[in-house]
Amino acid sequence: MIKKQNATIYDVANKVGVSLATVSRVVNGNTNVRASTKEKVLAAIDELGYQPNAVARGLASKKTTTIGVVMPDVTNLYYSELTRGIDDVANMYHYDVLVTNTDDDPVREVMAINNLATKQVDGIIFMGNELDQRVLKAIESVGVPVVLAGSVDPAGQLPSVNIDYVAAMHQITSQLLDNGHEHVAVVLGDFEHAINQEYRFAGYKRALEEHGHEVNRDYLFTKAHNYQTALDVAPDVMKSGATGIVVYDDEVAIGILNYLQDHGAKIPADFEIVTSNDTNYSIVSRPQLSSIGQPKYDIGAVAMRMLTKLMDNIALTELAVTLPHTFIERQTTRKRQD
Amino acid sequence: MIKKQNATIYDVANKVGVSLATVSRVVNGNTNVRASTKEKVLAAIDELGYQPNAVARGLASKKTTTIGVVMPDVTNLYYSELTRGIDDVANMYHYDVLVTNTDDDPVREVMAINNLATKQVDGIIFMGNELDQRVLKAIESVGVPVVLAGSVDPAGQLPSVNIDYVAAMHQITSQLLDNGHEHVAVVLGDFEHAINQEYRFAGYKRALEEHGHEVNRDYLFTKAHNYQTALDVAPDVMKSGATGIVVYDDEVAIGILNYLQDHGAKIPADFEIVTSNDTNYSIVSRPQLSSIGQPKYDIGAVAMRMLTKLMDNIALTELAVTLPHTFIERQTTRKRQD
DNA sequence: GTGAAAGCGCTAACAG
DNA sequence: CTGTTAGCGCTTTCAC
Numbered sequence: 001m002i003k004k005q006n007a008t009i010y011d012v013a014n015k016v017g018v019s020l021a022t023v024s025r026v027v028n029g030n031t032n033v034r035a036s037t038k039e040k041v042l043a044a045i046d047e048l049g050y051q052p053n054a055v056a057r058g059l060a061s062k063k064t065t066t067i068g069v070v071m072p073d074v075t076n077l078y079y080s081e082l083t084r085g086i087d088d089v090a091n092m093y094h095y096d097v098l099v100t101n102t103d104d105d106p107v108r109e110v111m112a113i114n115n116l117a118t119k120q121v122d123g124i125i126f127m128g129n130e131l132d133q134r135v136l137k138a139i140e141s142v143g144v145p146v147v148l149a150g151s152v153d154p155a156g157q158l159p160s161v162n163i164d165y166v167a168a169m170h171q172i173t174s175q176l177l178d179n180g181h182e183h184v185a186v187v188l189g190d191f192e193h194a195i196n197q198e199y200r201f202a203g204y205k206r207a208l209e210e211h212g213h214e215v216n217r218d219y220l221f222t223k224a225h226n227y228q229t230a231l232d233v234a235p236d237v238m239k240s241g242a243t244g245i246v247v248y249d250d251e252v253a254i255g256i257l258n259y260l261q262d263h264g265a266k267i268p269a270d271f272e273i274v275t276s277n278d279t280n281y282s283i284v285s286r287p288q289l290s291s292i293g294q295p296k297y298d299i300g301a302v303a304m305r306m307l308t309k310l311m312d313n314i315a316l317t318e319l320a321v322t323l324p325h326t327f328i329e330r331q332t333t334r335k336r337q338d
Numbered sequence: 339m340i341k342k343q344n345a346t347i348y349d350v351a352n353k354v355g356v357s358l359a360t361v362s363r364v365v366n367g368n369t370n371v372r373a374s375t376k377e378k379v380l381a382a383i384d385e386l387g388y389q390p391n392a393v394a395r396g397l398a399s400k401k402t403t404t405i406g407v408v409m410p411d412v413t414n415l416y417y418s419e420l421t422r423g424i425d426d427v428a429n430m431y432h433y434d435v436l437v438t439n440t441d442d443d444p445v446r447e448v449m450a451i452n453n454l455a456t457k458q459v460d461g462i463i464f465m466g467n468e469l470d471q472r473v474l475k476a477i478e479s480v481g482v483p484v485v486l487a488g489s490v491d492p493a494g495q496l497p498s499v500n501i502d503y504v505a506a507m508h509q510i511t512s513q514l515l516d517n518g519h520e521h522v523a524v525v526l527g528d529f530e531h532a533i534n535q536e537y538r539f540a541g542y543k544r545a546l547e548e549h550g551h552e553v554n555r556d557y558l559f560t561k562a563h564n565y566q567t568a569l570d571v572a573p574d575v576m577k578s579g580a581t582g583i584v585v586y587d588d589e590v591a592i593g594i595l596n597y598l599q600d601h602g603a604k605i606p607a608d609f610e611i612v613t614s615n616d617t618n619y620s621i622v623s624r625p626q627l628s629s630i631g632q633p634k635y636d637i638g639a640v641a642m643r644m645l646t647k648l649m650d651n652i653a654l655t656e657l658a659v660t661l662p663h664t665f666i667e668r669q670t671t672r673k674r675q676d
Numbered sequence: 677g678t679g680a681a682a683g684c685g686c687t688a689a690c691a692g
Numbered sequence: 693c694t695g696t697t698a699g700c701g702c703t704t705t706c707a708c
Contacts, residue, residue, distance in 0.1 A: 019680075033677065033678085060704080084412055096453065097438075143344070258624060359696080366687085396700090397701065398685075
């Protein structure tokens with residue numbers, strides 16, 4: 001690996017016998033260059049293997065063509081699928097992506113945002129289970145556009161892309177209730193988080209009320225956030241008396257499904273289960289998990305597209321975008337008639 | 339979001355009444371600054387909310403404290419776990435991480451590497467199933483250190499971190515053979531790729547030969563690379579007559595496992611299956627997949643650590659690092675006596 | 677259509 | 693211990 005001295009714009013200007021400005025113009029596609037000189041410049045660029053230095057360019061133009069992605073964890077299938085959508089459209093618009101894992105820790109989220117500001121990113125996509133006040137403050141003062149992907153701002157002030165969590169939860173809970181279950185349990189993440197309490201639980205609650213059921217906290221479980229902790233919580237949901245279960249996360253859902261089956265339950269005969277993220281987990285499980293269908297890739301893609309607009313100072317027609325969700329009937333629910 | 343004009347090093351120098359150089363010194367922890375002036379500078383920095391501009395710093399110092407990660411796909415659990423290891427030690431050493439997905443396409447890999455060079459990254463971690471000649475050339479001419487993570491360089495010229503694929507494959511094949519299977523099938527990725535043919539298949543082959551079996555290509559399957567394609571290949575492996583199966587990828591393994599069970603096979607009574615990556619898939623499946631144990635997080639972490647050394651111009655004690663693997667006996671193999 | 681010149685915000689000798 | 697002086701490599705007015 002020889003540290004070759006890269007050619008600079010100066011070198012090509014010299015070689016052709018024009019000024020830096022002219023070279024810069026052809027590199028940036030400025031039309032005010034005579035065709036013949038453009039040719040010569042291009043030839044010299046090719047010959048010298050000249051590659052513009054993006055750092056110098058960033059300093060001079062105050063645009064780095066780099067965006068930051070702040071996410072809980074790359075190894076989480078839900079977030080990694082969003083990230084794939086982000087990355088693909090970022091590349092489409094010639095942006096590079098700086099990724100930071102935060103493990104949902106507000107302190108690290110704030111650090112990540114500030115660090116990204118330091119690196120002069122042109123914009124940020126934020127993903128996280130909760131918009132902590134400190135994070136909100138960091139976002140407001142970061143100086144570049146930020147859009148939320150698969151993450152909710154209860155105040156509705158920030159650009160965001162999500163599905164309608166209330167409606168989705170309402171729908172699957174209703175379906176279970178329609179099937180005659182006396183008790184439908186709900187498994188959520190941290191109940192302090194708005195997305196769980198104000199959105200998901202709200203949808204669940206409304207479905208219960210519409211069906212004339214009382215909301216009983218005995219059927220609310222909020223301590224499971226991955227496969228292992230799902231296994232810990234599963235015995236309690238099994239013993240709760242519930243026969244229908246709606247779950248906010250696929251890893252948690254497959255944990256509960258496996259536990260129930262390992263302990264003799266027949267699915268969906270004894271329990272019906274619906275999960276929420278439609279990741280690969282819901283397909284590889286046996287039986288396959290019925291799920292809310294979320295356009296995860298699109299959520300990321302649309303969020304990134306919105307960010308490009310914001311970075312180009314073009315107004316958003318919609319601040320909080322809601323993408324349509326579906327219900328994917330697989331094998332942990334009984335066949336529906338309708 | 340008010341685009342606040344950030345304070346520059348010049349502003350704080352002015353406020354305190356010292357030169358840029360002094361401010362730069364305290365920011366960079368240079369000790370040659372009187373304690374009292376350091377205090378004053380720090381106070382001014384705090385008051386102005388000064389944050390060094392990393393782009394300007396990068397241009398002046400020729401170090402961006404940013405590295406690039408070139409990977410097939412973030413949504414692949416194997417690679418995302420490596421990436422998590424990379425990211426954690428990168429942060430530890432104050433590097434940011436630019437991530438690019440390539441879908442294992444050499445053309446995109448080359449583009450990614452060149453683009454990263456343009457962005458003046460200080461180093462690159464490369465992950466991919468195959469080191470294409472074009473990619474190799476790009477790596478050699480990129481001008482910054484590159485280390486391979488979970489990716490093999492048959493020529494042994496590039497720094498890399500892997501497990502011993504030959505030994506691992508030899509081990510699991512041998513175990514199956516020891517259990518008395520007449521025919522052990524092997525499911526690999528693209529056979530044109532060295533990692534499959536020269537490493538994994540070589541280990542499989544050696545095990546067969548040591549056990550006095552002939553190598554028969556009827557038991558070699560190379561068309562499965564994800565869950566869906568695994569389902570496509572599964573009927574053939576079921577009909578092949580093999581009763582032991584070694585698989586190079588967990589998503590593929592769970593696909594085959596599910597297919598076999600869905601078609602009446604008892605696992606591990608009728609078939610024993612061993613997979614290779616020990617991702618979450620091997621834990622959530624029923625029965626749980628026995629697997630080679632790979633220190634995935636560590637492969638990424640060690641690769642990144644090596645990269646930091648290279649970037650600091652400190653020599654590597656070992657070019658091609660081999661991390662230990664294990665065998666994790668779960669439920670798709672019969673209990674072993676030893 | 678092209679060039680000259682002034683930075684972008686910072687680091688890094690080099691003096692003193 | 694501190695200041696001066698050059699740049700880093702490029703974009704961007706502003707003239708011509």
